[in-house]
Amino acid sequence: MKVLAAGVVPLLLVLHWKHGAGSPLPITPDNATCATRHPCQSNVMDQIRNQLVQLNSSANALFVLYYTAQGEPFPSNLDKLCRPDVTDFPPFHANGTEKARLVELYRIVAYLGASLGNITRDQKVLNPNARSLHCKLNSTSDTMRGLLSNVLCHLCSKYHVANVDVAYGPDTSNKDAFQKKKLGCQLLGKYKQVIKVVAQAF
């Protein structure tokens, strides 16, 4: 429970520092008011694109670094242990409207941010000496947080969307070590796959 509190919950609190955080967030009705603390920068959409490009360019390296750090049998059984079968992963439709794509992007980034928090926490226990992996995970999480903030700002300023209902991946704190490694590998495989599509869509 302590682990849970130190991992996902603070992340969620940071991401949704307002009333109602932690529960599925409905899209704000069009007539609802949406206010941001600071006005979005004019090039926020460019920033979003750049952040997506950055995440896409580093996703594969993070994936390789991860499964290498887990040791055998992960590097030699990627098809069985790291298959991107994440059933509850938020969908993304590249041919949708910009607003719809931004909303879906928000859900994906929120999902990934929480999952990366779990993976980072687990790897600090399972592979405490894998410094480069920890660094890469932290860097990706930081970029993810910035992206989430920009997407939310853009949704709010342009489309007046203040709240988006999001879903999170399974909590791995009660899983055994092998399951933690496997779920993390699957998630990063999925992340590598999805971020490429998303980056191309923007």
Next chain:
Amino acid sequence: MAVFAVFQTTFLLALLSWRTYQSEALSEPLPLTPESLKVSINSTQQCLHLQWSVHSLAYHQELKMVFQIEISRFNTSNVIWVENYSTTVKWKQVLHWNWESELPLECATHFVRIRSMVDNARIPEPRSWSSWSSWEEVDERNSLGHGALFVFPKDKLVEEGSSVTICSISRSYQNNVSCLLEGVQMRGEQLDPNVSAFHLNNVPFIRETGTNIFCTTGRGDGTGTVLFVSKVLEEPRDFSCETPDFKTLHCTWDPGSDTGLPKRQPSQSYTLFESFSGKKILCEHKNWCNWQVAQDSQEMYNFTLTTENYLRKRGVNILFNLTHRVRPMTPFNVVFKNISDTNATMTWQVHSIGNYSTLFCQIELHGEGKVIQQHNVSIKVNGNYLLSELEPDTQYMAQVRCGDANHFWKWSEWIGKNFSTLEAAPSEAPDVWRNVKSEPGYQTVTLFWKPLSKSHANEKILFYNVVIENLDEPSKLQLHSIPAPANGTKLTLDQCSYQIHVTANNSVGTSPASVIVVSGDTGNKVEEERVNVTEDGFSMSWKPQPGDVTGYVVEWCDHPRDLPCDLQWEKLGPNTTSTVISSDAFIPGVRYNFRIYGISTKRIAYLLEQKTGYSQELAPSDNPQVVMSNLTSHSFTLSWKDYSTESQPGFIRGYHVYLKSKEGECHPGFEKAILPDDSVSCKYKIYNPEQKTFVVENLQPESFYEFFVTPYTSVGEGPLDAFTKVTTPDEHSHLLIRIILPTVFCVLLIMIICYLNSQWMKEKCYPDIPDPYKSSVLSLIKSKENPRLTIMSVKDCIPDAIEVINKPEGSKIQFLGSRNSLTDTEITQPAYLYLLPTEKNSSGPGPCICFENFTYNQAASNSGCCGHVPVPPEAPSQLGLLTSPENLLKVLENNYMNSLGEIPAGETTLNYVSQLVLPLSRDKDSLQTDPPVPALCSEYKMQMAIPLGLASPPPNEKSSVSSVTLLDQGEPHH
């Protein structure tokens, strides 16, 4: 009423006591059946946890009982474990018992039942078991949740080398599960249609983050588990405790391997327990711990060091007397006092270990990185020691350590400090030697000295003083100051005797003087001997000198081939008559010369012996230049007089003369030898190194020989060079020379004489024909004016007959001049015609045919071949005259032949049938009319051609009378 009540109560109590007694005394089995059995699973420990109670116990009753527990797996009939558990049971007590399963409990249904028996000695045998409790079933498989495959145990912590059983549960019956440990397949066992077990013996330690075990059914993805393997907890080694001050005990040990696993198992802990005091402390460090000594004068200590982790616990024990475990603290305050050039006093202090304790201290003096002095001293609190026999101006390091003198246990740590002794004047005179070269009128003395050792120099040497004292004039002193680090100087002195003092000086003072005397005497010359060489060096000895000798000096050069040769010397005492000279500079193949001098009481050195030798002889490196001389048909002489035997890499012992001949036979004195190139040669040995000539004899004339001369030493001969080739001359050639040369000489002499006398011979044999026009007779005739008298002209000679032979073909002669035909010109302008040979016959002999021009021209007669030159019938040598280009040009210039056409050569040929001499009285008119009279032409024989018309008619136009007929040399004459 009250009495009744008391009675009744007493009766009931008595009855109760009786019943109790009855129940114990009668040994009747009590129905104490275990009840309320509950079974649970501790997955982490893989334990079945049982708890039950015995309800039938009386209030506050304690009863020793035995519980028999049966455990079955998969079904109740498959009993896998039976164990009796004895304990004392109290009233209302809940009993607990654990059983650790080898197979993960999640993989199988387990059934447990229990029964009991009173284990009381007052109850006689046989005692009986209670009835079994009902089977309690535990099955975790129902709570596994969704999933196709499960692997247990999860995240199990085991020791390296232990055995582990992994089990898998598959939801499908058809799936064959296989499990891999780091890529290596594990051997499995099917326990149930859904359950497989994999036994893993001697688990290896692979990494701190765990060993992955991966199981798959071959379809879909797989799953696995992580086995956390830790190092085996080792027993602490070298556990010991010691005190520096009777206040604390410092205990140390070697912990061995760290069994910690990050986030899984902390490193093993260490606990120190002292049994006499009953105190226990948890050590903060993994290899040492401090224990506070009690103030109650406890002397004996019994320590138990216990180490443990999640998996194991180990301990070691030591028992000791505190006073026997004293290791003093490191001394302090080390100071050096009263430092002089050779002494220093070292003082130090130690921490007190008791009022009456004595410490035993050890002092070490280090110089140049090694221990040069070691001393022991006993002290109480303050220590001091006088370090003596030190070298001046030297840096030292002195250190001290102490131990308990009463019950020595261990030395304290060293404490040291550097110090330097004071400087001093050089303590020893420099070792001086000299080299004297006497020249007419003066002597050159070169002084050499060796640098003083550090122990003798006592400080850096600044300069050397050389004082020269003329022994013949003691008042004359010269002082030369040579700055260091020079190791010699050169002096030019006259032929007087001199005493030379050499001293070394540093900043403190002057060393004792080294004195040598040189005199103008050049010394005696001694024979040079060869020196023996041993493994240690050159071993030499000399005869002891009669009289007073203060010592001997052996002198040599380390590099005799260089200049300067690096003069070395060794001074020896007066009683020494042998020594072994060795030097790292000695190299094989170099001749070293040693001179042994005796030193007189007047310090004059005189040469005793000279020795020479090689540290190691080598074979000659080159061969002599051999000159061959006196080559005859049977011998020749070889000489190599320029070859020096002194500068060779070994003592030349002689020479080998190799001779090769075609016959391959060796001459007397030669022996067959196989050369390094495997060729066979004849070898002659010359045993005298000074014999540098050799006569090779018994050779065959006109034979080919090869020779080669090489020197040899004790090691071998020189390199194999090319053989020199020589061929002996013919045996009679000299005879021929003796005959032919004089003969040739004589012939030449005769020829010279003949030549010289040729004029005489000419005059005698064939004198010059006098020119009649130049004859003195003419003057006589002119003077007499007799017109009839004339001189016979050769032109008047008419050949009697000419045979003209027509030739069908022949070469044509190209005449220079115009194209007019000869016929034309013959008629109008008679002239001398020159018959020119063709190129074809230029080399061959040919006759000269002239046609008379009755108008005689003196110039022409002198210049042409038709002049007054006799032409014999066979006189081809005269052609040269005819073909003389000068003559021809003269003729042409005088227009004797103005124009001539081409005349086919060979059409006609003239043959002289005879030659006639005209009578001197005839004139020109009568020549054609008078028949010729055959007669000898006196001394003049003139060959002439007559006009063709006189001989025969011309065959054609071209063959006119005046035409020139050419003789083809290629055709035969008739």
